[in-house]
Amino acid sequence: xxxxxxxxxxxxxxxxxxxxxxxxxxxxxxxxxxxxxxxxxxxxxxxxxxxxxxxxxxxxxxxxxxxxxxxxxxxxxxxxxxxxxxxxxxxxxxxxxxxxxxxxxxxxxxxxxxxxxxxxxxxxxxxxxxxxxxxxxxxxxxxxxxxxxxxxxxxxxxxxxxxxxxxxxxxxxxxxxxxxxxxxxxxxxxxxxxxxxxxxxxxxxxxxxxxxxxxxxxxxxxxxxxxxxx
Amino acid sequence: xxxxxxxxxxxxxxxxxxxxxxxxxxxxxxxxxxxxxxxxxxxxxxxxxxxxxxxxxxxxxxxxxxxxxxxxxxxxxxxxxxxxxxxxxxxxxxxxxxxxxxxxxxxxxxxxxxxxxxxxxxxxxxxxxxxxxxxxxxxxxxxxxxxxxxxxxxxxxxxxxxxxxxxxxxxxxxxxxxxxxxxxxxxxxxxxxxxxxxxxxxxxxxxxxxxxxxxxxxxxxxxxxxxxxxxxxxxxxxxxxxxxxxxxxxxxxxxxxxxxxxxxxxxxxxxxxxxxxxxxxxxxxxxxxxxxxxxxxxxxxxxxxxxxxxxxxxxxxxxxxxxxxxxxxxxxxxxxxxxxxxxxxxxxxxxxxxxxxxxxxxxxxxxxxxxxxxxxxxxxxxxxxxxxxxxxxxxxxxxxxxxxxxxxxxxx
Numbered sequence: 106x107x108x109x110x111x112x113x114x115x116x117x118x119x120x121x122x123x124x125x126x127x128x129x130x131x132x133x134x135x136x137x138x139x140x141x142x143x144x145x146x147x148x149x150x151x152x153x154x155x156x157x158x159x160x161x162x163x164x165x166x167x168x169x170x171x172x173x174x175x176x177x178x179x180x181x182x183x184x185x186x187x188x189x190x191x192x193x194x195x196x197x198x199x200x201x202x203x204x205x206x207x208x209x210x211x212x213x214x215x216x217x218x219x220x221x222x223x224x225x226x227x228x229x230x231x232x233x234x235x236x237x238x239x240x241x242x243x244x245x246x247x248x249x250x251x252x253x254x255x256x257x258x259x260x261x262x263x264x265x266x267x268x269x270x271x272x273x274x275x276x277x278x279x280x281x282x283x284x285x286x287x288x289x290x291x292x293x294x295x296x297x298x299x300x301x302x303x304x305x306x307x308x309x310x311x312x313x314x315x316x317x318x319x320x321x322x323x324x325x326x327x328x329x330x331x332x333x334x335x
Numbered sequence: 336x337x338x339x340x341x342x343x344x345x346x347x348x349x350x351x352x353x354x355x356x357x358x359x360x361x362x363x364x365x366x367x368x369x370x371x372x373x374x375x376x377x378x379x380x381x382x383x384x385x386x387x388x389x390x391x392x393x394x395x396x397x398x399x400x401x402x403x404x405x406x407x408x409x410x411x412x413x414x415x416x417x418x419x420x421x422x423x424x425x426x427x428x429x430x431x432x433x434x435x436x437x438x439x440x441x442x443x444x445x446x447x448x449x450x451x452x453x454x455x456x457x458x459x460x461x462x463x464x465x466x467x468x469x470x471x472x473x474x475x476x477x478x479x480x481x482x483x484x485x486x487x488x489x490x491x492x493x494x495x496x497x498x499x500x501x502x503x504x505x506x507x508x509x510x511x512x513x514x515x516x517x518x519x520x521x522x523x524x525x526x527x528x529x530x531x532x533x534x535x536x537x538x539x540x541x542x543x544x545x546x547x548x549x550x551x552x553x554x555x556x557x558x559x560x561x562x563x564x565x566x567x568x569x570x571x572x573x574x575x576x577x578x579x580x581x582x583x584x585x586x587x588x589x590x591x592x593x594x595x596x597x598x599x600x601x602x603x604x605x606x607x608x609x610x611x612x613x614x615x616x617x618x619x620x621x622x623x624x625x626x627x628x629x630x631x632x633x634x635x636x637x638x639x640x641x642x643x644x645x646x647x648x649x650x651x652x653x654x655x656x657x658x659x660x661x662x663x664x665x666x667x668x669x670x671x672x673x674x675x676x677x678x679x680x681x682x683x684x685x686x687x688x689x690x691x692x693x694x695x696x697x698x699x700x701x702x703x704x705x706x707x708x709x710x711x712x713x714x715x716x717x718x719x720x721x722x723x724x725x726x727x728x729x730x731x732x733x734x735x736x737x738x739x740x741x742x743x744x745x746x747x
Contacts, residue, residue, distance in 0.1 A: 190645070198636075213342075
């Protein structure tokens, strides 16, 4: 089953006097349960593609489907609904809500979804243990290391069982050991929950964990490698 | 909706205390502003209430009945067409706090040294005791005892002017219905004090039956006066009074028509309170909007994350508005408590005799007793909450309009 389908996406940014093609006729299908790395040098278009798939940015033209539903024509509110119920995000700078504890950050999405307090609590404790942070639920982000914060961010992204998890440079602020631990966590969660992971990165170590590596340059897909087959 | 409200309220509360110092400064400003609104309004209302009460106690009461021509020509010819005994028997059946019938005519009083124009009041002292402006416990001599008392009671100021005192005689001159001079010598049986010097100078009290006899109008009066429970709402007693006298062609009017200056002052005061409350709030609103804008600017990335996670823009707007409402709510609570405590502290009044002359000109006394009215409290709180809500919409709207992809990448 296809989790993500992008057809002929184009997106141009204006930077000063210059037009920059962030996406230049990009088409890609991503299967459910896959782990795909989008790799490109800075300005190559990987983040724009990731944001477009996540409904955070709109392409100038082209079509995007998530689990068969076209999303590029949805309203702001419709996109918010889609992100809430079907997509989990992991950001480079962790981006936890500083006034909430680790548990509350994890419960946040479920709370907005309207799930019961008991269910939220149970799932939060379960996922905290799964990401190796059992007993740290009461800590606020400022009281945690970068690696721990990123684990909380991953837990937040995965806890409501989204169809798709999008991670933008998730290891950029982490040391190599923590990066490896995080990627191993991604693999484990992918295997356990079956969520599809799309990771934008230019970190070679991260690319090594992906089953599929999509290379981009100047807004175009220049290579698409099935690393399992390789 | 309830989930959104719960999440937004929880976040608003936490965010409020994120920057303790800024929140406490803003809370202080709101509290002091609220205190000022309520406390100073209570003082001003106290002054106006005093002014109106003094004014009503002098003559108008809450409502009066007259001959239709009496207001334009307060002459003894314009007597009420109903016999006094009949009028009294009707008023007894009314639901009034107090009532009286009087003769109220212009007159001269003369001593061996001076002559002054005054208002001659023929009264039944038993009925007037409850609401007269005369300070009965400080009277020099005595007050009138019965309606046919043959003595005269004058004010301290008038006694000084006439160079007379208790026990001496003065002559009271007025006009009878047949346009003849009616005069008679009276012994001064009492010299009264009043809150206002003008009251001591302008009014002379004689028994009602004695004045009726002097002017040749037995069993007749010029006015009936009634008091209800609330001078701000004289309509119920006016309605009753009208019911008692209108069939005889008698005009009944409330004090608001009888003393337009006082009623205009009272109405203007309500408008003034609103303006005063709005002016203070406008000063506060700059701080409030600034605080909210700062709070929003500091959290652009966080707001972007929430939007990215699927929080709807309306929920972000709600969160910022709630933050503002919480800030205002706490500030109002503290401000209200301070104001109520301040009013309680001076509930017996403040002595402002150093500015007594100025207060006298306004018809108020030299003791300022705060009048804390619930409607003023509700108005102050309502204005702050309502305008605060509108003031917070701008920063809240701005926050809800952020594009998540841009907000997340904002460098802070």
